[in-house]
Amino acid sequence: GVTRSVKLSYKPRCIDIDMLMPTKCFMQQNRLVVFEPTTEQMFKVFNPSTMQLLYAFGNVGRADNEFAMQIYNEEITSIDKFEVYSAGKIKTVEFGEGSAAISHTKDFPLKAGSQPINRPRKIDDTYFYDNMSVSNKTCEYVLFDIKTRTETYFSPLQQWCGKELNDVEYNMLYMRDSRYNPYQDKIAVVYHNFPVLKIIDRKSFDERLYRIDVEGFNPTKATGETIYFVEPYVTDNYIYVMWANTSKENAVREETDFTPHIFKFDWSGNMLANYELNYPIVSFTVSEQECKIYGTAIGDKDIRTIYEFEIPQDLTANGRMKH
Numbered sequence: 001g002v003t004r005s006v007k008l009s010y011k012p013r014c015i016d017i018d019m020l021m022p023t024k025c026f027m028q029q030n031r032l033v034v035f036e037p038t039t040e041q042m043f044k045v046f047n048p049s050t051m052q053l054l055y056a057f058g059n060v061g062r063a064d065n066e067f068a069m070q071i072y073n074e075e076i077t078s079i080d081k082f083e084v085y086s087a088g089k090i091k092t093v094e095f096g097e098g099s100a101a102i103s104h105t106k107d108f109p110l111k112a113g114s115q116p117i118n119r120p121r122k123i124d125d126t127y128f129y130d131n132m133s134v135s136n137k138t139c140e141y142v143l144f145d146i147k148t149r150t151e152t153y154f155s156p157l158q159q160w161c162g163k164e165l166n167d168v169e170y171n172m173l174y175m176r177d178s179r180y181n182p183y184q185d186k187i188a189v190v191y192h193n194f195p196v197l198k199i200i201d202r203k204s205f206d207e208r209l210y211r212i213d214v215e216g217f218n219p220t221k222a223t224g225e226t227i228y229f230v231e232p233y234v235t236d237n238y239i240y241v242m243w244a245n246t247s248k249e250n251a252v253r254e255e256t257d258f259t260p261h262i263f264k265f266d267w268s269g270n271m272l273a274n275y276e277l278n279y280p281i282v283s284f285t286v287s288e289q290e291c292k293i294y295g296t297a298i299g300d301k302d303i304r305t306i307y308e309f310e311i312p313q314d315l316t317a318n319g320r321m322k323h
Helices: 167-173 247-251
Strands: 005-010 010-014 022-026 031-037 043-047 050-056 076-078 083-086 087-093 099-108 121-123 126-130 141-144 151-156 177-179 186-191 198-203 205-212 226-234 238-247 261-266 271-278 284-285 292-296 306-311
Touching: 022 292, 050 099, 050 141, 076 121, 099 261, 121 177, 126 177, 151 198, 177 226, 186 226, 186 238, 198 226, 198 238, 226 284, 271 292, 271 306
Parallel strands: 005 271, 022 284
Antiparallel strands: 010 306, 022 031, 031 043, 043 050, 076 083, 083 087, 087 099, 121 126, 126 141, 141 151, 177 186, 186 198, 198 205, 226 238, 238 261, 261 271, 284 292, 292 306
């Protein structure tokens, strides 16, 4: 069942630059990083307590030590040790106090005739990514060891809709987003078009599915119009994920009634909290240290604002909400 929601009110935090398309944000130690794929300086690094811009990073097509082409959310392979997949290479970025730089670049080797890399995610010296060719395979993911070039397929294809689908139809209907956490050695997967969280053990590939009860939801009638889960954000102890339960059009409309929720799970799939946010943010990050959720939005009035929500601390000893 769904834990009763706790309403969180936003505090607008004014910043001193315009951001037109802030599609991802994340914490790097004690810094807040906002990613804008459309601008030259793609990464903006803020001090979260003052919201002062510390520096920006990522010129497209300029110096060798930055990015020579556009990157998007999907190409960020890890935020633990920050890495980006760009034009067949993996680039490691070090975010320092006063600047950021690409500290390491390595080739991402591919087998001849291999399938495209889609949403690569780092696990130690290996990477896993969506298996885009499902017609002759039975799994959703490929684990690729870049030293030995061995491929391991894992996590069986889902049959929730009960229909025969070709590659393109399958990948559209079962659109998913995944995050790996090294401390847990587990992968969290959420589906955009189904209210399902999947947790996979990296060593055994054992997996468990957790379905959120949605009134009137019928998996055989899923069309992809309603978006359920977006943007998982994982930490050593928790999985946070945005719950939309609305259409994409409604979420980004100027006068929307969309109020996203952030669901908080432990790595055993228990829902611990359900935060209802009173602003239609499109991306978020969590600072467990500061007990804050930071969010960005993409309306005309949002270009100089980061939205801050305080996470209530009325928790019992076992981490569950008191009612």
